[in-house]
Amino acid sequence: MKIACFVEAYNFIVKSERIALMKFKSTSESMGHDFEFIYKNDISKIPEYDALFIRATTDPSSSAYIISRLAEQSGLKVIDDPQSIRTCSNKVILHDLFHKNNIPSPKSILFHGDYSRETLDSIISTLGLPVIIKTPYTRFSSHVEKASNEAQFIEISKHLLRKAKVLVLQEYVQSDFDWRVGILRNEVLYLCKYCIPDGGWKVRSKINGKNVWGDTIALSRDSISPGLKELSIMLSKCVGNGLYGLDVKEINDVYKVIEINDNPSIYDGYEDTVDGDIYEKIVNALVS
Amino acid sequence: MIIVSEDEDEGDSNPFLFLGQPVHDNVLNINHDYRYLRMGYYVSAHAETFGVDVTPNCTEIMDAYRNPLLIEKAKRHGIRTNYYRLITSSGSEIDAPAVLFAVNPFTNNSMKVVDSGSKLPGMIKRMSMGARFPVSIHPLTGEVMEIIQMFGESTNEETSDFAKKFYEVFNIPICKLIVQIDDGGVVLNHCEPALKKEVNWDIVHDKVREIKRSV
Numbered sequence: 297m298k299i300a301c302f303v304e305a306y307n308f309i310v311k312s313e314r315i316a317l318m319k320f321k322s323t324s325e326s327m328g329h330d331f332e333f334i335y336k337n338d339i340s341k342i343p344e345y346d347a348l349f350i351r352a353t354t355d356p357s358s359s360a361y362i363i364s365r366l367a368e369q370s371g372l373k374v375i376d377d378p379q380s381i382r383t384c385s386n387k388v389i390l391h392d393l394f395h396k397n398n399i400p401s402p403k404s405i406l407f408h409g410d411y412s413r414e415t416l417d418s419i420i421s422t423l424g425l426p427v428i429i430k431t432p433y434t435r436f437s438s439h440v441e442k443a444s445n446e447a448q449f450i451e452i453s454k455h456l457l458r459k460a461k462v463l464v465l466q467e468y469v470q471s472d473f474d475w476r477v478g479i480l481r482n483e484v485l486y487l488c489k490y491c492i493p494d495g496g497w498k499v500r501s502k503i504n505g506k507n508v509w510g511d512t513i514a515l516s517r518d519s520i521s522p523g524l525k526e527l528s529i530m531l532s533k534c535v536g537n538g539l540y541g542l543d544v545k546e547i548n549d550v551y552k553v554i555e556i557n558d559n560p561s562i563y564d565g566y567e568d569t570v571d572g573d574i575y576e577k578i579v580n581a582l583v584s
Numbered sequence: 585m586i587i588v589s590e591d592e593d594e595g596d597s598n599p600f601l602f603l604g605q606p607v608h609d610n611v612l613n614i615n616h617d618y619r620y621l622r623m624g625y626y627v628s629a630h631a632e633t634f635g636v637d638v639t640p641n642c643t644e645i646m647d648a649y650r651n652p653l654l655i656e657k658a659k660r661h662g663i664r665t666n667y668y669r670l671i672t673s674s675g676s677e678i679d680a681p682a683v684l685f686a687v688n689p690f691t692n693n694s695m696k697v698v699d700s701g702s703k704l705p706g707m708i709k710r711m712s713m714g715a716r717f718p719v720s721i722h723p724l725t726g727e728v729m730e731i732i733q734m735f736g737e738s739t740n741e742e743t744s745d746f747a748k749k750f751y752e753v754f755n756i757p758i759c760k761l762i763v764q765i766d767d768g769g770v771v772l773n774h775c776e777p778a779l780k781k782e783v784n785w786d787i788v789h790d791k792v793r794e795i796k797r798s799v
Binding site: 336337339340356357359361362365366369378379382386388389392393396406408432433460461462 | 600603604606620621622623626629630633634642643646647650652653656670671672687688717718
């Protein structure tokens, strides 16, 4: 089988990502499949392949979406498929999805910019302070802010609403780490703790003016608790049948989903440290 | 069927109210702008999350508004298109005159007609934002025209059959189409949101009344 891997130049900058991409290639070839990196100038070549694996950042506004949709229409196996991209890339749609399917998650509401006294009181009484403010297109902890009081909330939300029609406001849940559950075809693929760096409040925090990432601690997927496994698979089935990374808070043995991502990070020495067969499993999903 | 419209006189619900409520019935989403991250898109996404049929659905929206997807779908359904190319830089040989469209997340109303080959590299560089995003290039073979399509009706009589066919294939209630008219008829180049003031709302109201009567 011929597998196309859609990438952009930035996918090869960080060594651990570059090595992971080469592991995908060598694993595919050792299994008897061709594996070629393709770029946005190669869109017309899509029908030449049997499967498409997207590693460039996905978003409905990006070239990755166009590639994904064209590949789907040409009958290729696709990870990430267009519907998964549309659902997971947008926090407003995830907010809807969680409510519709009763997915346990921090309390959240949509906000369009109504700063009346009644609305502000309702937001603070419902979500408390501090409150998390997210744009629909947040990714890698960017465009996610925390407001400690009403004045900060107004300032931050007004700033974010300059580019977004709607924001997601969310109850703040403090934790030392987020569970990252990798899911493939509705089965657990890998399990990690994405730690919050000291002095920060999200996995990538600005500390003393610098962006700092927390540590990644990989654990065996077999060690996942039944509750976390059940919740993760329940949610992934609501989205589709692809490759996902779920971020989940655990507070007093209760799990609350923060988000589900398509196109989850897979870096050498991070997500693959304990369950090293994730490359083989993903290639198998593309060719089977 | 629930009519969700930005026109308060027409709809059963406006987009803001609709997004805050569960949905139990099929939805007709009337908006002049269905672009991703705009209210028209969110209405359709909200309806889809609740598992009801919605016109237009999000796949249809994306297929119409992303230029390469538009052209490929049009070709599959027998709508005339030009041979087009997607490029990020002017390294490859390109002929003028040509009609260019930016394929990036930021630009709307991006059409540029370039009649001289010497102007193409600079234009491609600007529209690709320094080779970061593709530019869709169509040969200029006829008269370029913008038409407003509303439920298969066109603001231009010459393109009325074309608008009807477009609506049958793409299911977008309101949009602006950029076409070329040549000896063979109408050629589709691009689809983008109409401005609110460009829409003939009397036609939209008549069509909505027809749809309401038929359900």
